[in-house]
Amino acid sequence: MATAAATTRLHRRTIGLRRAFAPIAEARGFARGMLWTGAGLTLFFVALAIFAPLISPYGFDQYQSGGHRFAQLAHPSHSHLFGTTVQSTDVLSRIVWGAQTELEVVALALVFGLLVGVPLGLFSGYFGGAFDRGAVLFMDAMFAFPPLLLAIVIAFLLGSSVNSGVLVAAIAITVTYVPQYFRVVRNHVISVREEPYVEAARALGAKPTTILRRYVFFNVVQNVPVIATLNAADAVLTLTALGFLGYGVQPTQGAEWGYDVSRAVSDAASGIWWTGLFPGLAIVLLVTGLTLLGEGLNETINPVLRKRAFRRVDFAASPSQALASETLEP
Amino acid sequence: MGVQGSSLKRYAITRLALVIPMLFILLTLVFVLMRVAPGNPVSASLGGHVPPAVIKQISHQLGYDKPLYTQYGHYMWDVVRGNFGTTISDRRSVGSIILVNGAATLELTFFAVIVALVVGLVVGLLAGRYRDSPIDAGGRLFGIVVYATPVFFLGLLAQLVFGVWLNWLPTSDQASPITQALLKTHTNIFFVDAIIDGNWGALWDVTKHLILPATTLGLVYGGVFIRLIRINVIRTLKEDYIEAARARGINERSVVYRHAFKNALVPVVTVIGLQLALLLGGAILTETTFNWPGLGHELYIYLQNRDYAAVQGIVVLFGLVVVLASIVIDFVNAFIDPRVRY
Numbered sequence: 001m002a003t004a005a006a007t008t009r010l011h012r013r014t015i016g017l018r019r020a021f022a023p024i025a026e027a028r029g030f031a032r033g034m035l036w037t038g039a040g041l042t043l044f045f046v047a048l049a050i051f052a053p054l055i056s057p058y059g060f061d062q063y064q065s066g067g068h069r070f071a072q073l074a075h076p077s078h079s080h081l082f083g084t085t086v087q088s089t090d091v092l093s094r095i096v097w098g099a100q101t102e103l104e105v106v107a108l109a110l111v112f113g114l115l116v117g118v119p120l121g122l123f124s125g126y127f128g129g130a131f132d133r134g135a136v137l138f139m140d141a142m143f144a145f146p147p148l149l150l151a152i153v154i155a156f157l158l159g160s161s162v163n164s165g166v167l168v169a170a171i172a173i174t175v176t177y178v179p180q181y182f183r184v185v186r187n188h189v190i191s192v193r194e195e196p197y198v199e200a201a202r203a204l205g206a207k208p209t210t211i212l213r214r215y216v217f218f219n220v221v222q223n224v225p226v227i228a229t230l231n232a233a234d235a236v237l238t239l240t241a242l243g244f245l246g247y248g249v250q251p252t253q254g255a256e257w258g259y260d261v262s263r264a265v266s267d268a269a270s271g272i273w274w275t276g277l278f279p280g281l282a283i284v285l286l287v288t289g290l291t292l293l294g295e296g297l298n299e300t301i302n303p304v305l306r307k308r309a310f311r312r313v314d315f316a317a318s319p320s321q322a323l324a325s326e327t328l329e330p
Numbered sequence: 331m332g333v334q335g336s337s338l339k340r341y342a343i344t345r346l347a348l349v350i351p352m353l354f355i356l357l358t359l360v361f362v363l364m365r366v367a368p369g370n371p372v373s374a375s376l377g378g379h380v381p382p383a384v385i386k387q388i389s390h391q392l393g394y395d396k397p398l399y400t401q402y403g404h405y406m407w408d409v410v411r412g413n414f415g416t417t418i419s420d421r422r423s424v425g426s427i428i429l430v431n432g433a434a435t436l437e438l439t440f441f442a443v444i445v446a447l448v449v450g451l452v453v454g455l456l457a458g459r460y461r462d463s464p465i466d467a468g469g470r471l472f473g474i475v476v477y478a479t480p481v482f483f484l485g486l487l488a489q490l491v492f493g494v495w496l497n498w499l500p501t502s503d504q505a506s507p508i509t510q511a512l513l514k515t516h517t518n519i520f521f522v523d524a525i526i527d528g529n530w531g532a533l534w535d536v537t538k539h540l541i542l543p544a545t546t547l548g549l550v551y552g553g554v555f556i557r558l559i560r561i562n563v564i565r566t567l568k569e570d571y572i573e574a575a576r577a578r579g580i581n582e583r584s585v586v587y588r589h590a591f592k593n594a595l596v597p598v599v600t601v602i603g604l605q606l607a608l609l610l611g612g613a614i615l616t617e618t619t620f621n622w623p624g625l626g627h628e629l630y631i632y633l634q635n636r637d638y639a640a641v642q643g644i645v646v647l648f649g650l651v652v653v654l655a656s657i658v659i660d661f662v663n664a665f666i667d668p669r670v671r672y
Contacts, residue, residue, distance in 0.1 A: 033467075141355040144652045145645070148611030149629075153363060153645060156633055237480055241615055244482050245630060261483055265619060268490045269501070276490075280483035287478035295474070 035296030041289025048099040057081075060097035060255035063088035073267065076274050083274035085263065091274060095282050098255040101166065102286060105249070106235045108170035109177065110228055116174065117181025122212055122220065124182070125189030136186070139179040147176035151238050155247035169248030173235045184227055188220045226301065229294030233287045240283050257283050341664050349657060356649045357409055361402055364642045372418055392418065392639070414647065417632065417640035424643030427628055432647075433518030434504055435624035438543055439613055443602065445548025450555020451595075457556065458563025458594070459586060466560075473556035476549055481612045485546045485619035492542060500539050502621035509535045543620040547612050554608065558601050562594040569593075603659030607652050 048055060057080075063070055070088040074080055082091035124132045142150070154172040162168050192198060193216070201211050240258030242248035249256040257279040264276025372389045389395045393404060408415065414424035457469030493501035500506070505513070505520050509532045516523050521540065524533035566572065567590050575585045614626030621627070625644055632640035 137351055138355055141352050141359060141649075144352070144356055144607070144649045144656075146607040146611035146614075146648060146652070148614060149645060149648055152614070152629075152633065153641065156641075157363065157366075233478065237478075240480055241482070241611075244480070244615065245618065246634075258480065258482075261480070261486060265482075265486055265489070268486055268494060271490070271494050273490055276483070276486045280480070280486065283480055283483060284475065284478050287480075288475055291474050291478055 031296055031299035033296075034292040035300060038289050038292030038294070038296050041285055042293055045099045045286050045289065046103060048096055049103045052096050052100050056093045056096040058090045058093040060094050061089060061252070062093065073272055073275070082278045085260070085275050086267065091260075091278050094255040094260055095257070095279055098257045098260070098279065098282065099286070101249055101254040101256050102236055102239060105166050105169045105173065105239050106232050108166065109173040109235050109239075110232060112170060112174040113177040113181055113231070114224065114228065117178045118185050118221070118224070120178070121182045121185025122189055122216065125186035126193055126208065126212055126216060128190075132186075135182070139182050142175075142179045147234075148238060148241055150176050151242060152245060152247060155242050159247060165249035165253045169239050169242055172242065172248065173238050176238065177231050177235070180231065181224075181227065184223060185220055188223060189216055192216050192219050222301070226294055226298045229290055229297060233290035233294060236283065236287050236290065338664060342661060345657060345660055345664075349653060353650070353653060356653065357406060357646060358402075360642055360646050360649065361405055364638050364645075365398060365401070388418070392416065409646065414643040415639050417637050417643070419632070419635045419637040419640070422640075424640065424647070427625070427640070427644070428647055430518050431623055431625045431628045434520075434622060435610075435613055435617070435626065437504075437519050437521050437540070438547065438616065438622055438624055439609055441540055441544035442547035442551055442609065442613075442616075445545055446552035446555055447598075449549060449552035450559055450598075453552075454556045454559025455563060455591060455594075458560040458567070461564055469556060470560065473553045473560075476556075477553035479550060480615070481547055481550045482615045482619045484550060485543070485616060488542045488546050489620075499542050501542060503539060504623055505532070505536050505539050543616050543622055546619075547609070547616045550612055551605070551609055554605050555598070555601065559594065559598065562597055563590060566590045566594040599662055600659055603655050606655050610648055610652070 058065065070080065070084050070090065072084065072088050073086055074084040076083040076091075080090050080092065082095065084090055085094070120135065124135045151172040154175050155168050158168045158171060162171075198211060198215050201215050206214075239248060240256070240261070243256040243258030243260075244262040246259070246262070249259070251259060260279035261276050261283075264272070264279070267273075267275045372385050372392065372394055386395070393401060396404075405415070412425070414428070416423050417427070453469045453472060457466045457473075460466050489501040492499045504510075509520075509524075513520060513523050513529065513532050514527055516526050520536045521533070524530075524536050567586070572585060572590055575589050576582070580589075610626070613624060614629060616622065617624040617627035618630050625647070629641065629644045632644070
């Protein structure tokens with residue numbers, strides 16, 4: 001009897017899961033390509049970060065092996081696939097370890113950003129009033145700063161008092177993204193707040209916290225994966241920009257791709273390309289991966305943009321029809 | 331017309347009234363950020379080897395020995411009067427930094443926006459028009475990769491290819507030293523100064539120096555336009571009035587070019603304004619990469635010198651520019667589209 005109940009529960013849950021993931025399975029065309037390419041690229045870097053100790057030939061700041069120092073600015077070769085830097089470190093190793101730094105910071109920044117931005121947006125949007133007005137004004141003022149500028153200033157101010165560069169960078173990035181989460185969540189809450197099912201819950205005497213937790217939160221939170229993935233892409237760009245300017249993760253603390261590119265600018269003048277090209281490409285690939293994943297998710301989850309595998313019930317002239325009608329026209 | 335005029339006026343007043351508390355918060359935010367940092371800003375920017383008496387004297391001169399609320403009051407009053415303060419490390423007035431280096435940033439960003447618009451319009455319109463075709467896929471992929479490329483990395487590649495390997499274009503500074511020495515200053519914008527003087531040699535030199543930084547920044551910024559214009563075109567093509575135009579038998583080409591594209595372009599004005607913050611952020615990196623003497627480059631140097639006063643002044647200016655630009659954009663929108671006014 002108990003097992004039967006468990007089975008139905010499990011069954012119900014798999015149905016729920018299947019329904020949640022249905023759009024992903026139904027995704028077709030460019031959206032499908034974006035989703036899977038993005039997921040593949042992202043997973044590649046996640047694997048690189050997790051297995052860095054196994055994959056990386058050397059340490060991120062190792063400049064010698066077996067008692068003899070590596071050559072400075074050596075061309076890519078068999079012993080150093082991507083060459084070496086001016087400090088004799090191995091470019092490939094720095095990229096592999098760099099994946100760890102980038103993903104650590106981005107994960108921290110996302111968690112911080114969600115922890116601060118989402119509850120604030122929920123509260124502000126649901127209860128409204130003076131708090132809401134004040135919060136909106138404050139967030140709008142934050143929005144007026146170029147995000148990178150804000151991140152630089154925060155990293156600059158924290159740099160002297162917080163020891164962990166990863167933490168400094170994560171906080172700096174968080175500050176720039178909180179207003180975004182806040183805005184999206186708050187605006188969504190405001191539209192959900194007046195829905196009949198919320199009103200029904202209120203009429204039944206549910207406490208505001210229950211309404212927020214059970215009815216509003218899950219409706220609003222659906223938007224979050226898309227924003228979070230796209231913000232993760234943005235966060236990598238901000239982190240590497242900070243590194244490029246010498247803020248955030250310090251060279252002694254870990255490998256950071258943006259910092260590597262900044263060191264390569266002076267190499268470029270003498271035609272040395274490998275110290276900048278490879279870390280730069282790593283940034284481009286990771287950000288492309290995260291962006292494709294986010295956009296792909298957006299197009300598969302968002303019903304306005306979504307295109308399904310079967311039956312296209314779009315009676316309004318869809319662009320493909322427009323194309324067809326044009327080819328028919330003389 | 332009278333009704334329209336008054337609603338526009340009411341909108342303008344409401345919008346301006348809302349700006350005041352926002353500017354107040356913005357200024358306070360910068361002040362708090364820059365002053366909660368421990369330590370005396372004067373000793374931070376002058377380094378450890380300056381005698382305490384000198385530090386005390388300079389602190390007194392610049393008002394850093396007064397209580398914080400007095401400093402805050404002075405700072406707010408100064409900003410209201412258009413005085414952004416004086417740097418500690420080299421005693422320049424922030425106002426002159428804005429005039430000289432701001433001109434360089436203006437030159438760079440102006441041409442970058444042009445590059446971005448050209449790239450964004452061409453790719454975005456084509457991708458949206460031929461949705462789901464190879465053109466669309468290619469255009470979107472281009473947009474995403476361009477967005478994913480850090481502006482400093484694109485700059486590095488440009489320097490390698492066009493500066494070092496092909497040796498076609500200079501890779502740093504705003505002009506060659508001779509041009510800088512000979513060019514008379516009218517506006518501080520080298521490009522305009524050269525035209526005013528009719529100095530075509532200098533103009534060519536300035537243009538050559540502009541090409542790489544402006545294209546780099548413009549390409550990255552253009553990625554945003556590609557995305558937005560594409561989506562707009564797709565949305566516009568689904569509108570009822572497009573359907574109506576088709577139903578009237580207007581041929582497809584004119585439906586697309588005369589009805590759809592024009593309307594798809596209206597939000598672009600807004601987007602330029604909204605993305606101004608992104609553009610300025612990109613300018614900081616581009617200027618650092620190309621040693622371009624703009625505000626971002628100065629900010630970078632003052633940050634390294636831990637010159638809090640200079641950083642504060644430049645950060646406030648960036649914030650002000652973005653806020654003012656957003657007002658201008660809102661007015662333009664309200665003027666074009668009556669639905670915006672409330």
